[in-house]
Amino acid sequence: MIKFSKMPYERLDAKKYIEDIKKLAEQMKNAKTADEAFEVHKRMYEISGEAQTLIVLSSIRYTIDTTDEFYVKEEEYYNEVTPEIETAMVSYQKELNESKFRKELEEKIGKVAFKNMELKAKSISEKIIPLMQEENELKLAYSSLIASARIDWEGESLNLSLIRPYLTDVNREVRAKAWEKCSSYFESIEDKLDDIYDKLVANRTKQARELGYENFVELGYARMQRNSYDKNDIARFRKQIKETYVPFALKIHEKRKNRLGLSNLSYIDEGVFYKDGNPKPNRSPEEILANGQKMYSELSKETKEFFDFMMEYELFDVLGRKTKKAGGYMTFLDKYNAPFIFANFNGTSGDVDVITHECGHAFQGYVASTLPIKEHMNIGMETAEIHSMSMEFFTEPWMDLFFSEEDKEKYLQMHVEEAAVFIPYGTMVDEFQHIIYENPELTKEERKSVWAKLEKEYRPYLDFTGSSYLERGGIWQRQLHIYEMPFYYIDYVIAQMLAFQYKNWLDKDFKEAFASYLKLCKLSASDFFVNMIKEVGLKSPFDEGVVAEIVKGLETKIK
Numbered sequence: 304m305i306k307f308s309k310m311p312y313e314r315l316d317a318k319k320y321i322e323d324i325k326k327l328a329e330q331m332k333n334a335k336t337a338d339e340a341f342e343v344h345k346r347m348y349e350i351s352g353e354a355q356t357l358i359v360l361s362s363i364r365y366t367i368d369t370t371d372e373f374y375v376k377e378e379e380y381y382n383e384v385t386p387e388i389e390t391a392m393v394s395y396q397k398e399l400n401e402s403k404f405r406k407e408l409e410e411k412i413g414k415v416a417f418k419n420m421e422l423k424a425k426s427i428s429e430k431i432i433p434l435m436q437e438e439n440e441l442k443l444a445y446s447s448l449i450a451s452a453r454i455d456w457e458g459e460s461l462n463l464s465l466i467r468p469y470l471t472d473v474n475r476e477v478r479a480k481a482w483e484k485c486s487s488y489f490e491s492i493e494d495k496l497d498d499i500y501d502k503l504v505a506n507r508t509k510q511a512r513e514l515g516y517e518n519f520v521e522l523g524y525a526r527m528q529r530n531s532y533d534k535n536d537i538a539r540f541r542k543q544i545k546e547t548y549v550p551f552a553l554k555i556h557e558k559r560k561n562r563l564g565l566s567n568l569s570y571i572d573e574g575v576f577y578k579d580g581n582p583k584p585n586r587s588p589e590e591i592l593a594n595g596q597k598m599y600s601e602l603s604k605e606t607k608e609f610f611d612f613m614m615e616y617e618l619f620d621v622l623g624r625k626t627k628k629a630g631g632y633m634t635f636l637d638k639y640n641a642p643f644i645f646a647n648f649n650g651t652s653g654d655v656d657v658i659t660h661e662c663g664h665a666f667q668g669y670v671a672s673t674l675p676i677k678e679h680m681n682i683g684m685e686t687a688e689i690h691s692m693s694m695e696f697f698t699e700p701w702m703d704l705f706f707s708e709e710d711k712e713k714y715l716q717m718h719v720e721e722a723a724v725f726i727p728y729g730t731m732v733d734e735f736q737h738i739i740y741e742n743p744e745l746t747k748e749e750r751k752s753v754w755a756k757l758e759k760e761y762r763p764y765l766d767f768t769g770s771s772y773l774e775r776g777g778i779w780q781r782q783l784h785i786y787e788m789p790f791y792y793i794d795y796v797i798a799q800m801l802a803f804q805y806k807n808w809l810d811k812d813f814k815e816a817f818a819s820y821l822k823l824c825k826l827s828a829s830d831f832f833v834n835m836i837k838e839v840g841l842k843s844p845f846d847e848g849v850v851a852e853i854v855k856g857l858e859t860k861i862k
């Protein structure tokens with residue numbers, strides 16, 4: 304094993320890789336025994352692991368420095384070749400699917416893997432490759448536009464990650480000014496953003512129709528690997544949120560409004576929880592990492608081993624720099640069985656969330672990396688976010704390693720409150736996308752009025768007076784998932800509902816709850832989502848009444 308900076312990179316020879324995939328497809332087809340077929344499949348694990356590692360290395364190094372010409376070119380190359388690689392992979396999976404030894408293979412690899420292959424096959428085909436390439440270019444256009452944002456702030460020029468702390472500044476005038484600057488910036492690129500989204504919706508609708516779908520919704524679900532629930536389940540879930548959860552969120556905001564001493568809650572106050580400002584970590588970035596190590600070494604022996612590994616092999620890049628891509632993520636380097644965490648520390652409590660949330664993802668990846676069946680690592684996002692969002696709660700007892708005594712209490716309260724008020728927003732993003740893709744002919748203006756209308760249903764407590772851009776319903780243009788990962792967002796909401804169940808559980812019995820969590824991490828994707836959560840003692844949020852039950856538990860935690 305080598306440190307991240309020493310990991311060798313060379314451009315993946317896509318042509319050769321595609322040929323190799325096709326060869327294995329041929330061998331799969333001609334396998335004489337079940338064992339032989341499985342050997343071919345194991346060979347596939349190897350070559351795809353090698354290829355994946357190069358692709359991920361390039362992507363990480365690009366996001367670490369978006370001005371690095373070398374990796375900019377590499378990213379362009381991968382955007383171009385990825386659809387062809389994926390279709391070759393689908394042709395391999397087709398042979399696997401149709402293998403004479405399907406039954407034996409299914410016993411080894413699992414039902415979920417085969418269901419996922421089916422979904423993949425239904426979401427990709429040779430004939431939509433040019434459209435998929437165009438879609439990738441549009442997504443790249445969006446992320447470059449956002450990454451190139453420079454906002455003038457007291458003589459400094461800040462990107463969107465670095466301006467973020469000012470949006471929740473303790474001084475109301477400062478945050479009003481920061482919001483004003485950000486909104487004007489978005490307004491200045493509004494036409495471009497509209498144009499990119501217009502093209503994306505048209506492009507995705509066209510892909511769906513080429514594949515025989517009525518619109519993009521079902522294709523979007525297949526792409527999201529929704530293998531055990533459908534849009535009706537989601538629609539029922541949204542209904543529970545609207546009826547049962549939104550009134551609860553209203554109460555939280557009422558309390559917060561009073562705590563802040565405001566007569567109404569404006570959009571500029573949405574991220575502010577205390578009159579004297581949100582709690583901030585009182586440690587340097589280096590100390591946050593070092594204390595993260597201490598925390599995970601105390602939480603469990605599994606988490607200790609994981610964090611030590613991350614530190615030893617330089618698998619964190621978390622310091623904020625101007626040329627880094629905004630946001631944070633966790634990814635995985637197959638060949639090295641190594642998670643990688645990317646973030647932009649900016650001195651807010653968000654830095655601690657990286658150590659809890661992104662490390663939750665990374666921990667699960669680390670735990671699952673040694674599973675012999677690689678498909679079991681292929682988790683759906685709703686499951687992945689349970690690992691991360693629940694870790695945020697399991698690490699609560701160690702928050703004094705990051706905050707002063709007073710701020711620790713504030714942080715714990717803010718954390719549960721912030722998670723709680725996210726739910727209506729996340730659900731709204733989902734409903735918005737359903738409406739958009741079910742009505743692809745909507746104009747740019749109509750899309751914004753759809754959003755503005757949803758705001759009134761999901762966040763009636765927020766006052767947008769003062770920003771014409773927000774009043775018109777433009778704020779979704781900041782939400783990169785809407786552009787880059789359609790239908791992803793509800794996964795956060797589903798997962799948060801499960802994480803809340805862990806919160807309610809661990810407050811009663813930490814040990815038992817953590818054991819269940821560890822089991823869930825190890826199960827990875829060996830079974831369908833709905834089965835797995837039940838197996839570890841959680842309830843499906845799609846079931847009637849579960850949202851109400853969660854709200855009941857949470858109500859006692861909002862002070």
Ligand code: ZN
Nearest residue numbers: 660664688691
């Ligand atoms: Zn996450």
